[in-house]
Amino acid sequence: MSRRKLLAATAAALVLAACSTTPMDPGAKRREIDAKVDNALAELYRSEGTRQLVDRAEAVLVIPDIVSAGFIVGGSYGQGALRQKNQTIGYYSVGAGSVGLLAGAQTRTMYLLFMTPQALAKFQQSDGWTIGTDASVAVIQAGAGVRADTLNASNQVIALVRDQTGFMANLSLDGTKFNRLAL
Structure with a gap:
């Protein structure tokens, strides 16, 4: 086996291992996701202006733990909840x-x-919604404070992405796909 094929197979195995989960009772899974979403929103609200921005939105999709792993070939996966007026x-x-x-x-x-409302309806009615194909998403950095009144009114979907060190800027999310979970 060539070194390149070995590396590709190893990367694929790592990605599959990172994405596999043990089956869980749907009710327990919903509670687990909701608890993580609550914590992620509390963390978000520590940054100036973010609560006002979320309050202005029709809904917010929170994916608290997106795990990305790979070696040459990689993948990302996470689960979260869509909240409207603090209700999942x-x-x-x-x-x-x-x-x-x-x-x-x-x-x-x-x-x-x-x-x-149109952006939310398009997301909810889609059978697999993809950034860059189904919608254009404005990625903003919230670390320095967000003023909701200064955002462009044409931004129908806004993304904030936070890693261990803070909010990420200049991040491309094109090709990121979302699917509804049957929980």
Whole structure:
């Protein structure tokens, strides 16, 4: 077996291992996701202006633990909840794949804010919603404070992405796909 094939097989095994989960009672899984979403929102609200931004949104999708791992070939996966007026209205998974110069693993939290009823409806009615194909998403950095009144009114979907060190800027989310979970 060539070294390249061995590396590709190892990377694929790592990605599959990171994405596999043990089956869990659906009620317990919903409670687990909701608890993680509550913690992620509490963390978000520590940054200036973010609560006002979320309050302005029709709904917010919170994916608290997106795990990305790989070596040359990589993937990301996470589960979260769609909240409207502090009530969970659906559970979703997110996944993405990549090929290139990458090695290692990281965890991050993603917040997708649906700013218009039309954007929210399109997301909820889709059978697998993909950033860059089904919607254009504005990625903003919230670390320095967010003023909701200064955001462009044409931004129908806004993303905030936080890793262990803070909010991430200049991040491409194109190709990231969301699917509704049957929980």
